[in-house]
Amino acid sequence: MTRTTRALLVVLLLAVLSGLGYYLVQNLHPQTRTLELGPAPEARANPYLAAERYLRGRGLSVNSVRSLEGLDQMPSKGHTLVLLGSRNSITPGQNRQLMSWVEQGGSLIVTAEHLWDDKTGKSGDPLLDPLGVRQYLSKDLDKAPGIGTDGDKGQTQDAEGADTDAAPPAETDDPTRASADDAYPDLTKLYLDNEQAPAYFGFDTEYHLFDSKNLAYAWANSHDTTHLLQLQQGEGLITVLTDNWIWQNDKLDEYDNAWLLWYLTQDSAVTLVYRADSDSLLSLLLRNYPQALLAGALLLALVLWRVSLRQGPLQPVPSRARRQLVEHLRASADFLLRQRGHAALLQGLQRDILRRARQRQPGFERLPIAEQWQHLGRMTRLPVGAISQAMRPHPKQRMSAADFTRQVAHLQTLRNAL
Incomplete structure (x- = not known):
C-alpha cells in the first residue's frame, strides 16, 4: 500500500467519524427518568409506618407494640392508646383493663368492628356494646328503629363544658354552619370553634355510628352518616371511628386525615397497637400463678434428679489379691x-x-x-x-x-x- 493510499484512507475514516459525531450531537438528547420501585420493605410490612413517623415529626413521643401486654404498667394520664389491629381475640379481662385504664385518665382511639344486630340486641363487641355505640350499614339506616337519615339527631354538643386531661374533643358538625348544598357529601366534616371552613376526612361512607345512650358529646358526620364519636369515661376519653384506614400509608396524605390523627393525640404520648391479641398462656400463668409455676419447676427438678440416679446395685470393687x-x-x-x-x-x-x-x-x-x-x-x-x-x-x-x-x-x- 502506497503512502498516498494510506493518506486517503485516513482522510476517509476521519470524515466518517466526523459525520457520525455530528449526527449524534444533533439527535441524542439527555433525559432523566424516575423508576418507581414501590414502597420500601418497611412500609410493606407496616401499613401505618407513615402515621408513626408523622406523629414523631410533630414532636410526639410514639411507641409501637404488637399486643396489649404491659397495659397495666402503662400510665393513663397524658397518654393516648390507638388500637389499629383487630380486637376479635381480646379477652373480657383485657376489655375491663382497657376501661379501667381510660377511667383513670387515658385516651383510647378504637374502631368499631362489628355491625349491630337488632334481633339479638348486640353486636358482639364487648368494649362498645356497654357504651351504647352501635354500627350500622348506611343502606340499612331506614330499617333501623329510632335512627334518622341525617346522622344522630338529638345529640347536644358539650365540648366547651367537658373537663378532661385527654386529647381535645372533636367539635360537632353544626348543621346551621354547613351549606345547604353540600359540595362534598361523601367526606366527613369536622367544624372547630373560630373556624369558618371544616376539616375534611375520607371515612368510608358505607358505615354509620349511632349513640343509643346519648353519651357522646362530640361527633363528626358526612352528609347522612356519622363516622366519629367521642365519649367521656371517668377521667378519660374514648374516640370511636368507623374505620382507621384513613391513617394507612396510602391514605394518610389525603384530605385532612393526617391532621385528624394529630388532633386526637396532641399533647400526649402515643402508643400504636398493631395487633390486639389476647395474652399468651405463659404470660397469664406468670401473672396469676407465679408460686404454682415455681413449685412445678422445683418438682420437675426433683423428678429429673431422682430419675438420673443409677438403677440397681453397685458393682463390687475388685479384690486386689486376684491381680497377678x-x-x-x-x-x-x-x-x-x-x-x-x-x-x-x-x-x-x-x-x-x-x-x-x-x-x-x-x-x-x-x-x-x-x-x-x-x-x-x-x-x-x-x-x-x-x-x-x-x-x-x-x-x-x-x-x-x-x-x-x-x-x-x-x-x-x-x-x-x-
Whole structure:
C-alpha cells in the first residue's frame, strides 16, 4: 500500500467519524427518568409506618407494640392508646383493663368492628356494646328503629363544658354552619370553634355510628352518616371511628386525615397497637400463678434428679489379691504398644541383649557392629545371619502381627542363649 493510499484512507475514516459525531450531537438528547420501585420493605410490612413517623415529626413521643401486654404498667394520664389491629381475640379481662385504664385518665382511639344486630340486641363487641355505640350499614339506616337519615339527631354538643386531661374533643358538625348544598357529601366534616371552613376526612361512607345512650358529646358526620364519636369515661376519653384506614400509608396524605390523627393525640404520648391479641398462656400463668409455676419447676427438678440416679446395685470393687504379675506386664505392654508402637518394644529387647553381652565381655560396646554380631554368635552359638536379622534397626511404620511375633521370638531366643 502506497503512502498516498494510506493518506486517503485516513482522510476517509476521519470524515466518517466526523459525520457520525455530528449526527449524534444533533439527535441524542439527555433525559432523566424516575423508576418507581414501590414502597420500601418497611412500609410493606407496616401499613401505618407513615402515621408513626408523622406523629414523631410533630414532636410526639410514639411507641409501637404488637399486643396489649404491659397495659397495666402503662400510665393513663397524658397518654393516648390507638388500637389499629383487630380486637376479635381480646379477652373480657383485657376489655375491663382497657376501661379501667381510660377511667383513670387515658385516651383510647378504637374502631368499631362489628355491625349491630337488632334481633339479638348486640353486636358482639364487648368494649362498645356497654357504651351504647352501635354500627350500622348506611343502606340499612331506614330499617333501623329510632335512627334518622341525617346522622344522630338529638345529640347536644358539650365540648366547651367537658373537663378532661385527654386529647381535645372533636367539635360537632353544626348543621346551621354547613351549606345547604353540600359540595362534598361523601367526606366527613369536622367544624372547630373560630373556624369558618371544616376539616375534611375520607371515612368510608358505607358505615354509620349511632349513640343509643346519648353519651357522646362530640361527633363528626358526612352528609347522612356519622363516622366519629367521642365519649367521656371517668377521667378519660374514648374516640370511636368507623374505620382507621384513613391513617394507612396510602391514605394518610389525603384530605385532612393526617391532621385528624394529630388532633386526637396532641399533647400526649402515643402508643400504636398493631395487633390486639389476647395474652399468651405463659404470660397469664406468670401473672396469676407465679408460686404454682415455681413449685412445678422445683418438682420437675426433683423428678429429673431422682430419675438420673443409677438403677440397681453397685458393682463390687475388685479384690486386689486376684491381680497377678502377668496381668500387670500384659497391661504395661499393651499401653506401650498403643503409645509408642512395635519399634519401641523391639528396641527394649535389643537393649536388654546388649546389656547382657557387656556383662559377659567387657568392652563389648566399643566394638563395631559387625564384630558385636560375631561375638554374639560365638557366645550364643547362633548363626550371624540370624543375629543380624534380630538386632538390625526396624522401620517406624507399623508391623504386621505375624512379623512382630516372629521378631520377638528371635530376640527372646538370642537373650535366653546369653
